Amino acid sequence: MSNTAPGKDRRDPKRFDRRKSTNVSSHLELLSKMSGHLAVTLNIEETIQKALDLIVQFVKAEGGALFLLNDKDDSLVCKASAGPVDIRGISLQAGEGIVGQCVSENSSRIVRDVQQDPNFDHSVDDSTGFQTRSILCTPMTVHTEKIGAIELVNKHDDSSLFSDMDLLMLQTLASAAALAIHNAHMAEDLVEQERFSRELELATEMQRSLLPASRPAPFPVCGINLPAHEMSGDFYDFFELNDGRICFSLGDVSGKGMDAALLMSKTSSLFRCLGKTLHEPDVLLATINRELCETAIHGMFVTMACGLLDPATGEVQLANTGHEPPLLHARDGSFTPIPASAPPLGIMPLVAGNDGIRKETFNLDGGTLYIFSDGVTEGDLQDGSRLGIEGFKKIIRECIDIPVAERFAAIISVLGNAEGKRHDDITLIAIDATNPCLNENIRDNQGAMIVRHTFPARADELQAVREVVSKACDDCGCSPSMATDIVIAVGEACQNVVRHAYKGIAEGTATLEIVCKDGIIQFNLQDSAPPVDPEKMKPKWPKELGPGGLGICLIHDIMDEVEYLPVHSGQGNLLRMVKFIERTN
Amino acid sequence: MKHEISEKQGATVVAFTGEVDLESSPVAREILLKCLESTSKVIVDLSEVTYIDSSGVASLVEALQAAKKNGSQFSLAAVSEPTRRVLELARLDKVFTLYDSVDEGLNA
Numbered sequence: 001m002s003n004t005a006p007g008k009d010r011r012d013p014k015r016f017d018r019r020k021s022t023n024v025s026s027h028l029e030l031l032s033k034m035s036g037h038l039a040v041t042l043n044i045e046e047t048i049q050k051a052l053d054l055i056v057q058f059v060k061a062e063g064g065a066l067f068l069l070n071d072k073d074d075s076l077v078c079k080a081s082a083g084p085v086d087i088r089g090i091s092l093q094a095g096e097g098i099v100g101q102c103v104s105e106n107s108s109r110i111v112r113d114v115q116q117d118p119n120f121d122h123s124v125d126d127s128t129g130f131q132t133r134s135i136l137c138t139p140m141t142v143h144t145e146k147i148g149a150i151e152l153v154n155k156h157d158d159s160s161l162f163s164d165m166d167l168l169m170l171q172t173l174a175s176a177a178a179l180a181i182h183n184a185h186m187a188e189d190l191v192e193q194e195r196f197s198r199e200l201e202l203a204t205e206m207q208r209s210l211l212p213a214s215r216p217a218p219f220p221v222c223g224i225n226l227p228a229h230e231m232s233g234d235f236y237d238f239f240e241l242n243d244g245r246i247c248f249s250l251g252d253v254s255g256k257g258m259d260a261a262l263l264m265s266k267t268s269s270l271f272r273c274l275g276k277t278l279h280e281p282d283v284l285l286a287t288i289n290r291e292l293c294e295t296a297i298h299g300m301f302v303t304m305a306c307g308l309l310d311p312a313t314g315e316v317q318l319a320n321t322g323h324e325p326p327l328l329h330a331r332d333g334s335f336t337p338i339p340a341s342a343p344p345l346g347i348m349p350l351v352a353g354n355d356g357i358r359k360e361t362f363n364l365d366g367g368t369l370y371i372f373s374d375g376v377t378e379g380d381l382q383d384g385s386r387l388g389i390e391g392f393k394k395i396i397r398e399c400i401d402i403p404v405a406e407r408f409a410a411i412i413s414v415l416g417n418a419e420g421k422r423h424d425d426i427t428l429i430a431i432d433a434t435n436p437c438l439n440e441n442i443r444d445n446q447g448a449m450i451v452r453h454t455f456p457a458r459a460d461e462l463q464a465v466r467e468v469v470s471k472a473c474d475d476c477g478c479s480p481s482m483a484t485d486i487v488i489a490v491g492e493a494c495q496n497v498v499r500h501a502y503k504g505i506a507e508g509t510a511t512l513e514i515v516c517k518d519g520i521i522q523f524n525l526q527d528s529a530p531p532v533d534p535e536k537m538k539p540k541w542p543k544e545l546g547p548g549g550l551g552i553c554l555i556h557d558i559m560d561e562v563e564y565l566p567v568h569s570g571q572g573n574l575l576r577m578v579k580f581i582e583r584t585n
Numbered sequence: 586m587k588h589e590i591s592e593k594q595g596a597t598v599v600a601f602t603g604e605v606d607l608e609s610s611p612v613a614r615e616i617l618l619k620c621l622e623s624t625s626k627v628i629v630d631l632s633e634v635t636y637i638d639s640s641g642v643a644s645l646v647e648a649l650q651a652a653k654k655n656g657s658q659f660s661l662a663a664v665s666e667p668t669r670r671v672l673e674l675a676r677l678d679k680v681f682t683l684y685d686s687v688d689e690g691l692n693a
Contacts, residue, residue, distance in 0.1 A: 459608040466636065488671060491638050495607050499640075550639040554674050 030058045031176055044184040048080040051177035055150060056082040058173070059136070059166050062154035067092070067099055068181070069148045076100060076148060083153065085128045097121060098137050099149050106146065108138040108171055112161045134161040138171045140178035147181055150174045204230045207261060210268050212237050214454075220311050221248050223429035224408050224509065226422070233260030234373045234427035235268040239275070241308075247275045249306035250371040250429050252323065254344075259300065267292065267302050267345070281306045281319035282352035282359040285345065289321070289357075292346035301344040305371050307431075314364040314433045319357050321345050324374050327393070330367040333400075335393055368404065368432040370396070375424035380417040387415060404430045405454035406511055406526070413528035413572050451514040457498045457527065465494050465512060469523075476516035478581055486579055489558035490523050492551035493575055497527045521579050528572040534564040588616055594691045596658075597623075600630035605641030613641060617648035625657040628690040632663035637671050649681060658682075662690040 033054065048066050056064040063083020067076040074094040081088045095104040102109050114120040114132050125132050136152040152170060155162055204227075211225055223236040233256050238248040249271050253260040270288045278284040285306060292302065305326050307318035318326065322344030325337035341358035342350050350356045372392070379387050392411065399407040408428055416422050453468045455461040469490045473483035490512070497510045513524040537552055556562055561578035586609035587602040597620045605613050620627050629645070631637075645661070652659035660682035664672070672678040684690035 459606070462606055462608065462638075463604060484667060484670060485674075487636070488638070488674065491606070491636075495638055495640065498607060550642060550675055554639060554671070557674050 026058075030054065031172065044181065044188055045079070047180050047184045048177070051173075051180060052080040052082050052150065055170065055173045055177065056152065059152055059169055060156040061136070061152035061162075062156055063130075064150065064152040065099075066150050066177075067103075067148045069103065069146050076103060079148075085130045087124070087128075098135060099151050102137045102139045102149050102151075103146060106139050106141065108167055109135070110137075110162055110164070110167045111135040136162045136167050136170050138167070138174045140174050140181065142178050142182040145182075147178050150177065200230050203258075203261070207231060207265060210235065210237075210265060212239065219246075220309065220433045221246055221429060221431050222404055222408075223250070224412070224427070226412065226426040226508075228256065228375070228422045228425050231258060231261035232425045232427070233257075233264050234375065234425040235264050236371075236427055236429045237268055237271055238429070239272065241276070241279060244310070244312065245279070246309045246311060246431075247279075247306070248309065248371075248429060248431060249275070249304060250323070250373065250427060251302050251304035252373040252375075252425075252427070253302050254300055256424070259297065263297065263300055263302065263346075267304070271304075271306065275306070279308065280352065280359065281308055281317050282357040285319050285321050285342075285357050286350050286352040289345040289350045293349060297346075301346040303340075303344045305338075305340075307369075309364075309431050309433065311433050314366070315361065316364060316369060316431065317359050317361050318369075319352075319359045321350070321357055324372065324377060326369055326371040327389075327396075328362065328364070328367055328369050329393075329396055331365060333397065364431065364433055368396075368430050371429050371431075373425060373427040375422070375426040376411065376415070376428060378424065379415040379422060379426060381414055382417065384417065387411075403452060403454070403511075404432055405509065409454075409509055409511065409526070409528040409572065412508065450516075452511060453514075454509055454511040455494075457508045457510050457529075459495075459498055462491060462494055462498065466491050468512070469514070472514045472516065473521065476521050476581060478521065478579075482579070482581070485558045486521070489555045489577065489579075490525070492554050493523070493525050493577065496551055497525065497529065497573075500532070519581050521581055523575075523577040525575045525577070526572060532564075532573055537564060586613065588613070590616070590620065593687075595624075596626035596628055596691055598628045598630055598662075598687055598691075600633065602633040604636040605634055605644070606636065606638045607640045610638075610640040610644045614644035614647060617644060618651055621648060621651050621655065621657055621659065625655070627652065627657065627659050628684070628687055629659075629661050630663055630687050631661055631665055631668045634665045634668045637668050639671075639675070642671060642675055642677060645681070646677065660684055660690050660693075662687045 048068070052064055052066045061083070063085065064081070065078050065087055066080040068079045070077055076092045076094070076099055078087050078090045092100045094100060098109050098111065111117050111120065112134055114135060120132070124130070133154050137149055139149045140147040150170065152162070155166070212223070214222055221238045223238070225232055225234055225236060233253040234251065236248070236250040238246055240246050251264070251267055251271070253263045253267065267288065270291055271284070274287050275284055278287060285304060288304070301322070303321065303323035305318065305320040305323045307316055309316050318338055320326065320338060320340040321342045322340050325339045328336045328338065330336065338360055342356050352359070377387055377389050377392055381387060381391075395411050395414065396407060399410050407430070411428065412426065415426060451468060451472045453465060455465055466487050469487050470483055473486050478486065494510065494512065508528055510525060510527040513526070515522045515524070555577065558579070559577040560580050561576070563576050565574045565576055586605050589600045591598050599616060599620055601613060617627065617629070627648070649659050662684040663686050664683055669678065672681070684693065
């Protein structure tokens with residue numbers, strides 16, 4: 001038919017033009033109809049069925065099938081079928097049949113009359129009773145990516161066979177369908193990724209909830225855990241026993257993936273549960289080991305140090321299974337490591353006592369005991385070297401005069417390679433009976449009142465910070481309206497740390513120090529985030545509506561003095577804000 | 586922060602309660618923009634807001650901008666003292682339409 005048509009057209013050019021233009025316009029109409037239909041659905045099954053139905057309808061075929069390429073084994077599976085015989089589910093090997101050849105050669109095929117084609121395989125016709133006369137087939141690709149193929153069977157009109165025009169049409173429609181399928185694939189991937197991220201967020205939240213809440217002074221144990229990725233393979237925990245002693249632990253699971261995170265959850269739960277009844281660190285570790293070995297996961301183990309502190313006497317009992325030696329920093333400045341007496345947990349049976357897990361007993365005597373994961377000592381520094389145990393000791397020595405939580409901040413601030421990335425989880429706890437860690441409220445030797453509040457730089461911590469500020473303003477004798485203003489200003493400063501300084505990369509901590517003396521109230525807000533440019537922190541009132549920089553403007557409006565000071569550890573930011581107090585009386 | 590949405594005299598009244606800060610302002614923003622999609626008059630009752638920070642103010646500003654774009658009405662009513670203070674400090678108190686009460690806003 002296609003051989004005779006051009007002849008007729010040559011005789012009557014007008015008719016040819018009209019027919020061509022009718023074809024083109026209805027073709028465009030179909031394309032736009034198809035895009036419209038396909039745009040509304042991002043469901044892949046629906047998309048391919050709709051695409052095939054429209055194409056079959058427009059090309060006036062008796063039936064059709066849409067095959068998608070299976071990435072795994074390069075087979076072609078029929079995913080949509082139109083016409084008298086439903087062939088969904090049938091699968092062709094790469095290169096098999098007309099469809100397989102089209103895809104592997106990436107070229108279209110027209111078999112005008114199958115009866116004349118020796119390669120035609122009659123088996124499907126024989127089994128279904130369907131009679132194939134004419135076949136069109138074209139591959140679907142997006143850019144260079146092969147997606148599958150569309151095959152049409154028999155022109156609807158019994159007498160006619162497929163023409164070149166039909167093939168051209170199919171090719172155009174197939175590329176639109178390919179794009180729609182590609183988009184639907186992407187949408188499905190996106191939804192799947194979104195679902196996965198949501199689950200990961202829930203898991204992260206769940207895991208963080210296993211860590212103990214920080215306790216106000218004079219509680220002598222505090223800790224920090226910064227996962228390198230969403231989930232952590234490290235953990236720490238502490239809780240009080242009825243006799244006033246405090247049970248504490250820090251563990252590090254081998255590996256860094258989700259499996260490590262799950263084993264971490266299991267181990268920390270065992271510690272919390274068994275630790276309440278077994279008040280001997282060596283016996284406790286031996287019992288946890290037995291549980292872990294019973295349900296051992298091949299090749300995974302846990303290094304762990306755990307102990308008991310008697311805050312009344314400063315006496316500590318400590319047991320260590322395979323963990324990097326905790327360091328006792330004594331009052332005289334010396335460091336004593338407490339090495340492991342047994343291999344990590346989860347590998348082999350271990351007993352408590354001299355033949356297995358030994359318990360060391362010593363007195364803090366005004367010193368501090370640090371337990372840390374290897375993410376600290378093996379952590380990368382900006383210059384490409386590692387912190388190492390000596391680097392750790394150096395920072396501790398330099399920070400001896402500042403509260404424990406700020407020492408943590410100083411250590412964390414140096415960890416991270418040139419891109420600011422960390423490859424391992426960082427976990428640290430400190431046990432210090434004489435220098436409680438958090439939220440101090442003390443008077444210095446000049447009689448100034450000092451409040452210190454260290455908090456994780458997270459949006460959900462800001463309310464607690466505002467409460468601390470509000471109370472301090474009250475205690476310093478600020479008028480209620482001034483206190484309201486100060487809360488606004490300090491709230492904005494803390495918000496900036498949460499939003500901008502850490503940029504959501506890692507969860508850092510910040511420390512707010514409030515000093516009240518001689519008619520002024522001063523706020524020192526320190527973080528360990530990369531330094532900000534103080535020039536950028538100057539107030540610029542927006543000319544028109546626009547909330548950018550509003551927080552900084554509020555701070556400058558409310559406070560009498562605002563300045564960024566250099567930080568002694570060289571990293572992080574220190575914002576000093578001063579307000580002259582008008583007293584209520 | 587808590588919120589309550591009600592339909593009154595063809596307007597949508599959104600009442601926020603508590604603290605609108607960095608933690609809760611994304612929720613406030615979403616609620617306001619959503620209400621503006623379906624109603625041409627939105628009144629925000631701020632009588633029970635005890636604290637609002639710059640991120641909360643930013644949500645209000647964004648809603649106002651969205652309303653102006655679609656020709657909808659967007660106003661604040663019964664603005665609590667702490668909220669009024671921040672709007673003043675931010676010099677945005679003249680930018681918003683403020684009503685002393687929700688009723689005044691409904692009848693305006």
